[in-house]
Amino acid sequence: MGKAVLTGRHFWYGNIAIAEGAIAAGCRFFAGYPITPASEIAEHISRRFPEVGGIFVQFEDELASMAAILGASWAGVKSMTATSGPGFSLMMENIGLGVMMEVPVVVVDVQRGAPSTGLPTLTAQGDVMQAKWGSHGQYEIIALSPESPQEAFDLTIRCFNLAEKYRVPTILLASESVCHSAGKVVVPPEEEIEIVYRKKPSVPPDEYLPYKPDEDLIPPMACAGEGYSIKTTGLTHDERGYPDTTPEAQEKLVKRLNDKIRMHREEIVEVEEDFMDDAEIAVVSYGQVSRPAKRAVKMAREEGIKAGSIRLITVWPFAEHIIRKWAKQVDFFVVPELNYGQIYLEVKREACGNAETILVPRMGGRLITPEEIYHEIKKVVGR
Amino acid sequence: MEETCELLHPIDRWLKTERMPHIWCPGCGVGPTIHAWVRALERVGIEKEKVVYVSGIGCCGRGSGYLDVDGFHTTHGRAIPFAVGLKLANPELCVTVISGDGDLFAIGGNHFIHACRRNNDLLVICVNNFIYGMTGGQLAPTTPHGGYSTTSPYGNIEHPFNTPHLADAAGAVYVARWTSIHVRELELSIAEALRMKGFRYIEVLSPCPVNFGRRNNFPEPDAMAKWFAQSSVIMHGADTSKVAIDMGKPIILGNFVKREGKPTYYELLRKLEEMRRKR
Numbered sequence: 001m002g003k004a005v006l007t008g009r010h011f012w013y014g015n016i017a018i019a020e021g022a023i024a025a026g027c028r029f030f031a032g033y034p035i036t037p038a039s040e041i042a043e044h045i046s047r048r049f050p051e052v053g054g055i056f057v058q059f060e061d062e063l064a065s066m067a068a069i070l071g072a073s074w075a076g077v078k079s080m081t082a083t084s085g086p087g088f089s090l091m092m093e094n095i096g097l098g099v100m101m102e103v104p105v106v107v108v109d110v111q112r113g114a115p116s117t118g119l120p121t122l123t124a125q126g127d128v129m130q131a132k133w134g135s136h137g138q139y140e141i142i143a144l145s146p147e148s149p150q151e152a153f154d155l156t157i158r159c160f161n162l163a164e165k166y167r168v169p170t171i172l173l174a175s176e177s178v179c180h181s182a183g184k185v186v187v188p189p190e191e192e193i194e195i196v197y198r199k200k201p202s203v204p205p206d207e208y209l210p211y212k213p214d215e216d217l218i219p220p221m222a223c224a225g226e227g228y229s230i231k232t233t234g235l236t237h238d239e240r241g242y243p244d245t246t247p248e249a250q251e252k253l254v255k256r257l258n259d260k261i262r263m264h265r266e267e268i269v270e271v272e273e274d275f276m277d278d279a280e281i282a283v284v285s286y287g288q289v290s291r292p293a294k295r296a297v298k299m300a301r302e303e304g305i306k307a308g309s310i311r312l313i314t315v316w317p318f319a320e321h322i323i324r325k326w327a328k329q330v331d332f333f334v335v336p337e338l339n340y341g342q343i344y345l346e347v348k349r350e351a352c353g354n355a356e357t358i359l360v361p362r363m364g365g366r367l368i369t370p371e372e373i374y375h376e377i378k379k380v381v382g383r
Numbered sequence: 384m385e386e387t388c389e390l391l392h393p394i395d396r397w398l399k400t401e402r403m404p405h406i407w408c409p410g411c412g413v414g415p416t417i418h419a420w421v422r423a424l425e426r427v428g429i430e431k432e433k434v435v436y437v438s439g440i441g442c443c444g445r446g447s448g449y450l451d452v453d454g455f456h457t458t459h460g461r462a463i464p465f466a467v468g469l470k471l472a473n474p475e476l477c478v479t480v481i482s483g484d485g486d487l488f489a490i491g492g493n494h495f496i497h498a499c500r501r502n503n504d505l506l507v508i509c510v511n512n513f514i515y516g517m518t519g520g521q522l523a524p525t526t527p528h529g530g531y532s533t534t535s536p537y538g539n540i541e542h543p544f545n546t547p548h549l550a551d552a553a554g555a556v557y558v559a560r561w562t563s564i565h566v567r568e569l570e571l572s573i574a575e576a577l578r579m580k581g582f583r584y585i586e587v588l589s590p591c592p593v594n595f596g597r598r599n600n601f602p603e604p605d606a607m608a609k610w611f612a613q614s615s616v617i618m619h620g621a622d623t624s625k626v627a628i629d630m631g632k633p634i635i636l637g638n639f640v641k642r643e644g645k646p647t648y649y650e651l652l653r654k655l656e657e658m659r660r661k662r
């Protein structure tokens with residue numbers, strides 16, 4: 001067997017970092033369909049998996065890829081797919097199945113210009129709301145957004161850990177600009193990488209109810225072939241996993257699927273705050289836009305402007321408690337993003353009128369520069 | 384006097400009896416098909432813990448919930464890729480997909496041909512009732528030319544798939560067709576398929592008195608079953624290009640294709656790994 005964790009210092013593209021992060025996290029099943037700008041993930045995994053005993057399949061489309069990783073995860077193997085907008089759209093129905101069946105899987109979406117075929121080779125952040133709301137019905141999901149190749153590696157591991165812990169499809173919301181830029185990636189020794197595995201039933205098969213949650217609202221997961229006679233369905237179901245299409249069952253199940261994430265929001269949400277102690281203006285950013293955003297904040301500080309930065313590492317569930325807290329201190333939230341206003345809407349909602357929220361939109365195609373964000377900060381100060 | 388009933392049905396140990404009654408209509412062919420599958424599992428002696436039943440959406444799709452084996456009721460059309468992932472991730476399991484003709488050949492048709500082509504190690508049983516049962520009798524990709532459905536009220540102008548031919552052409556290693564009234568032959572055919580590796584396909588023609596029969600000159604609950612009984616001709620090894628179903632003509636049944644020696648996707652994958660390690 002080859003080495004799974006390539007401990008050391010590397011110079012990697014974001015896509016390679018994602019693939020290596022997945023392998024380090026214990027992913028041993030990958031299903032995908034080629035698409036720019038995500039294909040290098042599949043290419044790299046197709047080369048690496050035979051060395052580490054993983055199974056790589058290039059499927060006929062993203063519908064199949066998404067369904068296949070759900071199946072593989074039910075067989076007890078950590079599983080992932082990677083795509084970009086058009087493929088992400090095709091995955092939506094089965095992401096919903098993953099939510100309903102509570103399957104730990106990781107979906108990488110390397111965002112590119114959209115709608116439709118859009119700008120295949122250029123960056124964007126247009127799929128943020130789709131990641132949250134793309135499948136039908138109401139559910140909570142987890143999505144993390146890396147700012148660099150290093151974080152692409154680290155957050156891919158965290159995606160697997162969160163997926164396993166909360167039994168929910170978890171999305172790495174990357175973008176072309178992170179995945180096609182190279183940077184230093186430090187891979188720690190294997191024993192220093194925290195790896196989480198889904199909790200298993202502690203009762204014998206005749207007492208096991210596949211959808212009976214513990215106090216944390218997460219049910220222990222038996223896998224296929226372990227003798228638990230699992231019943232699972234995308235239909236609304238009871239704790240036995242039997243279809244129960246009554247309003248009462250629907251109320252109970254949908255509430256739990258949402259609450260199991262909401263009740264752990266503070267544990268799941270990770271943000272990075274800079275210069276916030278005395279900040280009057282907060283720049284809220286995520287993904288690669290965070291790098292120019294942080295630079296712009298520094299430029300403002302050099303000019304004596306009390307600006308700070310809040311970087312959302314976890315995009316979903318939304319860091320509402322964080323925004324609500326800072327809304328009491330700052331006068332303005334400045335939100336630069338590569339779309340026409342998505343996270344901006346969340347920030348505005350949570351600011352509850354306590355602070356004014358200003359969008360700095362770019363439709364995608366290129367990154368926002370530090371100067372452009374700084375210019376917006378200056379405009380706000382001038383008010 | 385208190386009566387105790389010790390006479391369990393021979394397949395009771397495979398059933399989630401507390402889930403009975405099932406949802407299927409009287410005269411439906413889904414139940415007998417699943418029955419034949421379970422008897423074949425018994426016959427071949429497959430351990431219950433290793434049996435996995437994956438289904439899509441439709442009347443037939445509901446079957447996975449009634450058996451005391453690991454059952455996965457997935458999304459419409461995606462039973463095959465779900466099962467491919469599951470089986471590759473745990474090759475010890477005996478994975479069967481049992482689903483409807485709409486599920487497997489309309490919305491899921493692409494997955495079917497690609498799984499055949501790759502020779503994924505799966506048994507796929509299609510309960511072909513010529514119609515969309517669950518949603519109330521709409522046109523299926525198997526509805527005979529001229530057949531009536533709620534979305535072809537003036538007769539079907541399309542041409543149905545000859546599914547054994549499709550499977551054969553795409554490379555399935557085992558291809559057969561039976562009907563749900565040929566319970567004995569069906570059981571033996573499933574048993575034969577269960578003993579093989581690779582992509583194995585069995586089409587089971589099945590009465591749907593409610594949604595196909597009553598709109599298509601089979602008004603009585605047992606009329607479709609009688610049609611199968613009267614029109615069937617058994618021709619093992621028949622040329623699959625000649626077994627298309629045409630109302631009014633004989634229905635050709637039999638074990639059509641058995642290809643030996645074609646390695647499965649998984650076997651080739653492991654070989655590749657071996658090669659990579661030696662280098």
Ligand SMILES: Cc1ncc(C[n+]2csc(CCOP(=O)(O)OP(=O)(O)O)c2C)c(N)n1
Pocket residue numbers: 440441442443444459482483484485486487510512514515516517518523
């Ligand atoms: C994506 C999607 N489209 C449509 C449906 C609605 N639908 C449910 S079952 C079905 C057809 C089932 O027909 P078939 O597969 O032949 O199974 P049968 O009910 O006849 O056993 C359809 C169209 C769905 N569930 N999902």
Ligand code: SF4
Pocket residue numbers: 406407408409410411412413442443512516517590591592593594595
């Ligand atoms: S509608 Fe047709 S396929 Fe569905 S249960 Fe009734 S008879 Fe069977």
